[in-house]
Amino acid sequence: MLLAIENLTVEIAEKEVLQDVNLMIGHGETHVLFGKNGSGKTTLLMAIMGFSGCRIIKGKITFKDIDITHLPINERARLGIGMSFQRPPTIRGVKVHDLIRTFNNNGEETIEQIVNSLHFKEFMERDINLGFSGGEIKKSELLQLIVQNPELILLDEPESGVDLENIKIIGRVIKKLLQKNLRRQRFKAGLVITHTGLILNYLEADKGHLMLNGRIICEGNPREMFETIEKRGYEECARCQR
Amino acid sequence: MSTIDEKAETALKKKALYGPDIDLDSFKSDAVHHDYDPDLANFSTGEKKHIAEVGILASHDERTGSFMLKDHSPVHCSVGQDGIELLSMRDALKKYNGLPDYWWKAIEVDTDKYTAQAAVAFHDGFFIRVAPGTKAQYPVQTCLYISGEGIAQNIHNMVIAEEDSELHIITGCTTAPHLKKGLHVGVSEFYIKKGATVTSTMLHNWGEEIVVRPRTTVWVEEGATFMSNYVCMKMAKSVQMFPSVRLMGKNAVARINTVLVATKGSDLDIGGRVSLEAPGAKAEIISRTITTGGSIIARGLLIGQVADVKAHLECSGLILSKEGRIRAIPELDGLVTGVEMSHEAAVGKISQDEIEYLMSRGLSEQEATALIVRGFLNVKLEGLPKELQDEIERVIYETGKSVF
Numbered sequence: 246m247l248l249a250i251e252n253l254t255v256e257i258a259e260k261e262v263l264q265d266v267n268l269m270i271g272h273g274e275t276h277v278l279f280g281k282n283g284s285g286k287t288t289l290l291m292a293i294m295g296f297s298g299c300r301i302i303k304g305k306i307t308f309k310d311i312d313i314t315h316l317p318i319n320e321r322a323r324l325g326i327g328m329s330f331q332r333p334p335t336i337r338g339v340k341v342h343d344l345i346r347t348f349n350n351n352g353e354e355t356i357e358q359i360v361n362s363l364h365f366k367e368f369m370e371r372d373i374n375l376g377f378s379g380g381e382i383k384k385s386e387l388l389q390l391i392v393q394n395p396e397l398i399l400l401d402e403p404e405s406g407v408d409l410e411n412i413k414i415i416g417r418v419i420k421k422l423l424q425k426n427l428r429r430q431r432f433k434a435g436l437v438i439t440h441t442g443l444i445l446n447y448l449e450a451d452k453g454h455l456m457l458n459g460r461i462i463c464e465g466n467p468r469e470m471f472e473t474i475e476k477r478g479y480e481e482c483a484r485c486q487r
Numbered sequence: 488m489s490t491i492d493e494k495a496e497t498a499l500k501k502k503a504l505y506g507p508d509i510d511l512d513s514f515k516s517d518a519v520h521h522d523y524d525p526d527l528a529n530f531s532t533g534e535k536k537h538i539a540e541v542g543i544l545a546s547h548d549e550r551t552g553s554f555m556l557k558d559h560s561p562v563h564c565s566v567g568q569d570g571i572e573l574l575s576m577r578d579a580l581k582k583y584n585g586l587p588d589y590w591w592k593a594i595e596v597d598t599d600k601y602t603a604q605a606a607v608a609f610h611d612g613f614f615i616r617v618a619p620g621t622k623a624q625y626p627v628q629t630c631l632y633i634s635g636e637g638i639a640q641n642i643h644n645m646v647i648a649e650e651d652s653e654l655h656i657i658t659g660c661t662t663a664p665h666l667k668k669g670l671h672v673g674v675s676e677f678y679i680k681k682g683a684t685v686t687s688t689m690l691h692n693w694g695e696e697i698v699v700r701p702r703t704t705v706w707v708e709e710g711a712t713f714m715s716n717y718v719c720m721k722m723a724k725s726v727q728m729f730p731s732v733r734l735m736g737k738n739a740v741a742r743i744n745t746v747l748v749a750t751k752g753s754d755l756d757i758g759g760r761v762s763l764e765a766p767g768a769k770a771e772i773i774s775r776t777i778t779t780g781g782s783i784i785a786r787g788l789l790i791g792q793v794a795d796v797k798a799h800l801e802c803s804g805l806i807l808s809k810e811g812r813i814r815a816i817p818e819l820d821g822l823v824t825g826v827e828m829s830h831e832a833a834v835g836k837i838s839q840d841e842i843e844y845l846m847s848r849g850l851s852e853q854e855a856t857a858l859i860v861r862g863f864l865n866v867k868l869e870g871l872p873k874e875l876q877d878e879i880e881r882v883i884y885e886t887g888k889s890v891f
Binding site (some may be wrong): 297317322330348 | 838839840841843844845846847848849850851852854855858859861862863864865866
């Protein structure tokens with residue numbers, strides 16, 4: 246198992262946000278996390294990444310058989326976990342280019358090729374996330390992830406605020422990031438939060454999970470789950486409890 | 488005795504408005520004489536390296552002129568472009584019969600004990616005059632260097648930019664590496680005439696027990712621009728300055744940028760004052776300050792005297808250690824309706840969100856902090872030639888590395 250989350254309970258500002266969450270992701274698998282706003286999806290991603298705001302009360306997170314429950318964020322990143330943020334902070338005076346050049350480019354493509362595939366060249370000399378539109382933020386996040394080249398990719402609503410044309414670009418890049426072009430040798434895994442079906446077309450997700458009030462209450466075929474949610478809402482999807 | 492000296496005598500004990508009071512008698516008024524050298528390249532390797540850290544190049548490439556004052560002796564003065572005059576202040580006073588139209592015109596000699604001392608115990612300084620329409624190809628560099636232990640250096644500089652001229656000055660102020668104690672008093676008068684542009688970039692690199700009291704006044708005429716960049720990132724016991732800019736003509740522009748790092752034991756009280764006195768005048772004061780244990784007061788004052796002027800003031804400070812202190816004191820003074828002035832001030836720590844965001848990309852906490860700090864100090868110095876911008880970025884990068 247690449248990632249194993251067992252009985253995870255997490256507090257934010259002394260309020261319980263996740264309760265007894267269990268989740269297993271194997272090599273090469275893409276999982277989708279559905280759920281209402283405020284159900285705890287982003288918190289789960291932040292807890293996996295190790296953000297200090299998420300206090301782990303109970304449970305365990307294992308990545309590549311290493312207990313990472315209390316590891317610092319950067320060590321988790323070095324082990325191979327990477328995250329695309331929904332609303333990343335602005336870092337004034339630091340250009341995207343300044344950050345990218347601190348990374349070791351582990352991927353197959355040169356940074357220039359990646360930048361071109363995302364149509365992102367003009368933003369390389371801009372301050373990180375300063376005045377970026379929704380779509381520009383997502384591209385900047387994906388660019389960083391591609392260069393970082395993690396094995397487990399956490400994507401928090403990669404399509405929010407992105408126009409239809411750019412969804413195509415972003416979708417293709419995510420597909421590549423998750424090695425969807427490979428069948429047998431695929432080892433990269435993903436955990437993706439989404440509210441729309443748009444990105445599902447590119448993800449070829451293996452499994453869906455539904456979160457409600459800080460718990461994962463059911464799992465299943467992601468497309469079927471999405472259709473149920475779209476037609477009948479989250480509560481109805483939760484009721485089936487397969 | 489001249490009237491200037493008489494007036495100065497009355498103010499010899501007058502405390503300054505800001506900053507700790509300094510006992511001027513605890514510094515030596517005499518210094519050994521240093522010989523003139525026609526070539527900066529002849530300076531010792533150590534000295535050359537040291538002055539390079541404040542932007543002074545020993546090679547004359549990419550510099551229109553060079554001036555160096557060591558203690559009280561002008562040791563070098565050369566210029567390589569027609570229309571640009573660079574002299575020691577003493578020589579200029581001789582040549583122009585005491586410069587009656589300019590000498591002590593922009594600043595009152597009895598402002599405080601420091602201006603008074605600069606008058607009664609005047610050592611030397613630099614004088615730059617740019618002829619009408621002349622544009623300096625490269626910056627003129629001036630270096631004010633203290634090498635004698637415990638001495639006072641009383642300087643008076645003057646810059647006259649005639650109509651439609653353009654000048655960049657890099658002033659590097661520093662002390663010999665071994666030096667402990669010293670006092671630098673520096674009066675500077677800038678006269679920027681119609682349509683002229685002057686950029687003054689000051690890089691300071693002081694020692695542990697050095698006291699610094701610059702007194703700068705700038706007069707800016709119609710359509711003229713004054714830009715000041717002040718960078719001080721090394722230890723100094725006490726620096727207090729509050730340069731004053733008067734935008735006297737229509738559409739005159741001033742920009743004052745300050746980048747400061749106060750290490751433990753440093754006491755920096757630094758600001759800028761711009762008085763907007765004609766329609767269309769514009770001003771911007773930006774300061775970025777960091778303390779790693781020292782004390783900083785970041786002042787800013789905008790005075791809107793007439794309608795149809797626009798100005799903005801921004802003070803941001805980061806406190807990176809338990810002992811440091813930053814006081815941001817932005818002040819707006821509007822005297823009439825029709826002025827448009829604003830300010831923002833923020834003092835705090837680096838946001839945890841930013842650090843953790845960078846850590847999620849694999850940077851250690853320390854690396855993330857250093858990157859954010861460099862970004863914070865990286866003020867966009869608009870209108871600066873690339874060469875100068877690179878110079879400042881290099882200084883920020885180098886000193887940033889040693890502080891963090």
